[in-house]
Amino acid sequence: MATMKLAEAINQTIVLEMERDPDVLVLGIDNCAGGVLGVTGGLKDRFGENRVLDTPISEGGYLGAAVGAAAVGCRPVVELMFVDFIGVCMDQLFNQAAKMRYMFGGKVKIPLVLRAATGGGVGAAAQHSQSLEAWFMHIPGLKVVYPSTPYDAKGLLASAIQDDNPVVFLENKALYASEGEVPTEAYTIPIGKADIKREGSDVTVVATGQMVGKALMVAEKMASDGVSVEVLDPRSLLPLDEEAILTSVKKTQRLVIVHEEVAFAGSGAEIAAMVAEKAFDYLDAPIKRVAAPFCPVPFAAGLEAEYIPSENRIVEAIKAILE
Amino acid sequence: MATMKLAEAINQTIVLEMERDPDVLVLGIDNCAGGVLGVTGGLKDRFGENRVLDTPISEGGYLGAAVGAAAVGCRPVVELMFVDFIGVCMDQLFNQAAKMRYMFGGKVKIPLVLRAATGGGVGAAAQHSQSLEAWFMHIPGLKVVYPSTPYDAKGLLASAIQDDNPVVFLENKALYASEGEVPTEAYTIPIGKADIKREGSDVTVVATGQMVGKALMVAEKMASDGVSVEVLDPRSLLPLDEEAILTSVKKTQRLVIVHEEVAFAGSGAEIAAMVAEKAFDYLDAPIKRVAAPFCPVPFAAGLEAEYIPSENRIVEAIKAILE
Amino acid sequence: MNLSNEEKVGMFATMLRIRKFEEKLEELVLTGNISGFVHLYIGEEAVATGVCSALKISDYITSTHRGHGHLIAKGGKTDLMMAELFAKKTGYCKGKGGSMHIADLELGILGANGIVGAGPPIAVGAGLASKYKGNDNVSVSFFGDGASNQGTVHEALNLASIWKLPVIFVIENNCFAEFTHQADHQCCRLVSERAEGYRIPSVVVDGNDVLAVYEATQEAVKSAREGKGPTMIECNTYRIKGHYVGDPETYRSEEERASWQSADKDPILRFEKRLLDEDIADQNTLDSIRQEIQDEIEKAVEYAKESPAPDISELMKDVYA
């Protein structure tokens, strides 16, 4: 075990996977110099420019190249930098990577990981702060992973790289510097398994990314008021561990969903809809979503603090359905 | 009044708006020759090549050009051809058109309509048959319109062109040739107003696009079994007429949502989640979604018929929650 | 050029196979036997044939929406293709893909593609893999004059160039992008005038002369295998049929089209004459090839017709590996 930051855990996992499997390649803008996100440092020195490639600013081109390389036997790990840049290369993700296997009648595998920094809180404004999980969840053929701790990040990224399908791996910017205990050796965490970050009996809070930490703080605080909050981190949104969510909701009979993207047509909508269909009879109260309001991410710190779901708003939502 | 096809109603509306407002421009691939969708016929002859522009295959470029033209006072009506092509130009829609006003502190308007053919049923396979409403709904700053009849198409497209915001206007391929009564003069239908296509008291069916017609057939059939089905067509998904949906659900206490896109993280998820929060106490049964299964659109007619939600599946869903 | 007479006759057969396949297909679409969007390669056979004749099986190609010619030239089986177009379980994609998505990874065919401009980056990626793995496979990306205006094509050219990848960009300049003349969608007379901006060597060939295409490709392949990086080959040709089967073709004159079907322009008539003139083959041989191909296509149709449609249980399969 070692204490390390989420960014370090990701870096270490890439190193381990590159050592394990010579087919793993790394592509992205400025990765050789460590990347603007500061995640790919040291890779070039260790593995050389043939395996760690700097890409020109042409996301559609290099994501497409990763798709082609994956189709013929490589395992590219691609850095998109900010998830907001997906708009210039979405085609290669959703029409090519995710659909090729199906369209070709099962005759190809596209083992590819697309890493992207997600979320706000760093004053980066509307085009560098978005959360777009829901878009990726809507793409059959894709997997979507979103860890909230260094430990989960390491195990899930290893699984993502070893997976034979295209995987979008979301990294919450506000969590890059967050620390946690991480085993030094290699390990995997299966994609599609939720994790109960805290057990509770009165209400289930499903949270992702940096919202997990906030939900845990809320759970801690509310415990002293006698409210027992269960915090469930799906860890992957596609596939979604419906069973774990349903089991929890059947126990607590109340559900609050917390995420950083806008509420409308966001990832929480799917979770709420799924529960409203499959655990309706267990529900004792309306399903609440705590998420961003329906506007772009503002620059001003005060506005952004209001934009990103706060512990207060989580508390209010829980209280509203406990009454 | 005249009987006309949906494609004709759209063409006529573009003509009327171009006559009314000299700022309206038309851009798209092969629009001068009437377009592959067959919707823009006659426009070039009537308005000339300065107002009806053929674009090279470069969606990001010409959608971006429309954004720029809109920012300085034009009202471009852009044809994307198939909605599936959005992956190469999403950036100009979601990071530019939809966010500019907010990012600039309210100092710009982007009156732009992006028309796109949506949906399956014509054997066009995975990259020419998708429905992607949910993606567009998730974009603050955008409006999303999806008519199901020639009458609605005409009134809504006129509103979309006159709107000062970017509007995605979805045209269901299977409906292009469907006919309906349409007034010959110009009129508008407000964006954001749902339409009850049939009143009923036992269950609310919210349906979009070609699913509206299927829901109406089902309602007709089930009426003879004594089941009274209310069919609500939101007509625009963003803004969504939440009030109309809630009013209907509060009356019927049962909700089935039917749409052509995949269920997972689809537009129905938002509708279900909204109702599960705001009308929970009125609901007598789980909320059901009838939508496409989680796979790309298959080519084979038999598979595609199974893929697209059928009347049978709607009936089953209704029966399941009436028990 | 180092082609034996046999090989030349083989190329003739390939072109003819494409032509006959497409002619049959057109008939099948017009008679309602096959549905979906179908884009025919008639008139452009020399391009795919000339290019693929210079490739090994392990070399890669990416194709387009107009892909049947590329597939057949790279060794694709006409019966499996026809079965796919009939949406049958025995087809290349089990009936799930259709015309625009046929692939055969074992033949290095990385797929037709319904998105214009999506293929070139994928070919670049296959080239990257070849370079990284140290094998000598080259990647060929076929794309049209219309596609050359798509941003991804520009990006792919730049990537292949800076990484010096074994990629050959084959431009099929067939005078049209859908209903739009090439001169109306770009100002350069030739797409390949853009190559120099990426420092990619380029060559322009008569795309209706199969041997010229072959020769240019052979050079490009040699250069790619030697690690000298990408080449662009622009093939001037003409799309004889409409953009898709059913295209009303309001945008061009009958004369223009007919002029490309003359004996001195049609790629197959031209090559046939040459084979005869140069005594590479006699009429009997060519006629019997014609007959064989006719039979092959008929059999392919029969095979397709008799094959079962995919079972409904197939719907949710092959989404994930």
Place this chain on the structure above:
Amino acid sequence: MNLSNEEKVGMFATMLRIRKFEEKLEELVLTGNISGFVHLYIGEEAVATGVCSALKISDYITSTHRGHGHLIAKGGKTDLMMAELFAKKTGYCKGKGGSMHIADLELGILGANGIVGAGPPIAVGAGLASKYKGNDNVSVSFFGDGASNQGTVHEALNLASIWKLPVIFVIENNCFAEFTHQADHQCCRLVSERAEGYRIPSVVVDGNDVLAVYEATQEAVKSAREGKGPTMIECNTYRIKGHYVGDPETYRSEEERASWQSADKDPILRFEKRLLDEDIADQNTLDSIRQEIQDEIEKAVEYAKESPAPDISELMKDVYA
């Protein structure tokens, strides 16, 4: 060139205004007064200044992530800019946009942009509107060497070319895209080598010579206003500061950087010397301009600091018109 002495001195002042604004900004970021991503224009002042000096107020520009210089040169107010960078209600965007999204439609500034390559299509659209409306406004799109590899830039060039639009593409070749040298992200020595492929006339200028930039732009503007279509101007310059404030700059040597700050390379030092050598202005005049600008920037900072932050009620405003 038809510049009066006064106009030349005005250009000097503009360059200095940019420099001082950026130097102050760097200090404010490093001291934690301003947050977010901030990309400085130091060293490239002659480009924005030379270009915008040849424009009317009603002409349009699209800018980039490195936009402050373009804005100031096009007439943007330093106090409103500073207030925006301080995220204040009085800022250009009410504090909602920040460095990468400043716009002033009244000055024809269609916005900085956080997405590399997104500006050129937007400039093309403004040019399309000018042509359609029959006014003589031109559009200028500033973009970098790095951006030139983005597909949308290629698409914008092609559109401007086929539609013969009044658009000027100004390439700021500052030797870097983030941490990557230009030579490592493209094989062409100059971005403008690609212009011919679109039949767009191009010119390469010393981007640190404000008069050379002005002259080239004036020509391009004239041609655009006369309906002769787009021009590409490549300005060779150098990014003196890191990619963003805080960049560790591990990828270049101190010597390389310093060489661009010498008296014969720095655009402001060079122009100052010229003004003096050619007796266009005396040292006193220039010094007092320096002082005025210093004061202006200080006042801008004061204004920004004293301005209120946007009220929380602003959060949901300006989403829709």
